Amino acid sequence: GIQVEQSPPDLILQEGANSxxxxxxxxxxxxxxxxxxxxxxxxINLFYIPSGTKQNGRLSATTVxxxxxxxxxxxxxxxxxxxxxxxxxxxxxxxxxxxxxxKLIIKP
Amino acid sequence: xxGVTQTPKFQVLKTGQSMTLQCAQDMNHEYMSxxxxxxxxxxxxxxxxxxxxxxDQGEVPNGxxxxxxxxxxxxxxxxxxxxxxxxVYFCASSxxxxxxxxxxxxxxxxxx
Numbered sequence: 001g002i003q004v005e006q007s008p009p010d011l012i013l014q015e016g017a018n019s020x021x022x023x024x025x026x027x028x029x030x031x032x033x034x035x036x037x038x039x040x041x042x043x044i045n046l047f048y049i050p051s052g053t054k055q056n057g058r059l060s061a062t063t064v065x066x067x068x069x070x071x072x073x074x075x076x077x078x079x080x081x082x083x084x085x086x087x088x089x090x091x092x093x094x095x096x097x098x099x100x101x102x103k104l105i106i107k108p
Numbered sequence: 109x110x111g112v113t114q115t116p117k118f119q120v121l122k123t124g125q126s127m128t129l130q131c132a133q134d135m136n137h138e139y140m141s142x143x144x145x146x147x148x149x150x151x152x153x154x155x156x157x158x159x160x161x162x163x164d165q166g167e168v169p170n171g172x173x174x175x176x177x178x179x180x181x182x183x184x185x186x187x188x189x190x191x192x193x194x195x196v197y198f199c200a201s202s203x204x205x206x207x208x209x210x211x212x213x214x215x216x217x218x219x220x
Contacts, residue, residue, distance in 0.1 A: 004150075033209060041196060041214050048208035086150055088209075094139065094158065095166060096200075096209060098150030 002027045002091050006099035013077050014107050021072040021102045023087030030090040032063050034072050037084040037101070046072070046085075077106045110134050114199050114212035121189040121219045129184040129215050131199030137210075139202045140182040144168065144195040145214075151198060157182055189219045 003026040013019055023032070031050040035043050047054050047061040049070065054061050058078075063070040074081055084101040091097055115130045133140065141156035143166075153166030157176040171193060173185040182201075186193060196216050202209040 031207070035211075041216070043198065043211040043214070045208060045210065088150070095153050095156065096141070096143075096151070098152070100148070100150050 002029065002089060002097045004087060004089055004097050004099040006085075006087055006102050008102060009100065010103045010105075012105045012107065015077055015079060017077050017106075019074045019077060019104070021074070021085050021087075021104075023070040023072070023089075023099055025068050025070075025087075025089045025097075027068070027091075029065070030092065030094075032065075032070050032087065032089045033096075034061055034070070035086045035088065036081075037086060039083055043086075074104075077104075079106045079108050082106045112199055112201050112210050112212035114197075114215050116215060117213065119215060119217050121186070121217065123189060123191060123219060125189050127186050127189070129186075129197055129199075129217075131182045131184065131212060132180050133182075133199075133201040133210075134180065135201060135203070135210070136179060137201035137203050138179065139204055139207075139209075140176070141166070141200050141209075142172070142174065142182070142184045143198045143200065144193075145198060146195050154184065154197075186217075191219045193217065194219045 005024045034046040051065045060073045087099045088096045142154040143151035155174040157163045199212040200209045
């Protein structure tokens with residue numbers, strides 16, 4: 001099956017810093033989503049991005065489907081950005097395959 | 109819109125007990141699914157449904173049953189709870205298999 005690898009596994013930054021999170025996947029996928037899991041465990045949709053680039057405020061994402069990777073950019077980090085960021089891809093059987101996540105800690 | 113609603117939010121079971129986790133969505137989505145999340149890991153698919161009356165197994169289906177009698181509801185049944193089923197369970201829905209998925213708030217289940 002499809003393998004999804006996220007890097008780095010952990011990231012600690014000072015408030016105001018920028019960061020790039022990466023998601024690599026091993027095969028063609030039907031779609032790709034980025035999620036933020038906050039410290040209370042809630043999963044929040046960030047981007048639905050099977051290809052191309054999208055921006056939402058301080059966050060943006062780019063997926064290059066032909067090269068099988070996606071990047072999530074966070075600019076001017078805030079403490080509320082802390083949590084775990086997941087990449088999930090959908091295979092040909094409609095199943096979402098999840099990476100292990102990047103744990104982000106933003107220090108004030 | 110309420111989106112995807114899961115109940116209960118927390119549950120403690122004794123080994124061998126059975127229970128049903130409820131999931132309802134009000135977005136008229138055809139596709140619904142159940143995941144479990146263990147500490148430090150991403151989500152793993154338990155069961156999914158592509159429409160009323162149609163269900164299928166995911167990656168980790170053993171010990172769980174589902175049914176889909178209506179578009180709105182997709183309950184997950186634990187037949188005989190085991191400590192290995194201690195986890196956080198998420199229900200998700202999407203308009204179709206190839207569209208954005210929305211998640212409920214999760215159910216934290218502990219089996220003692």
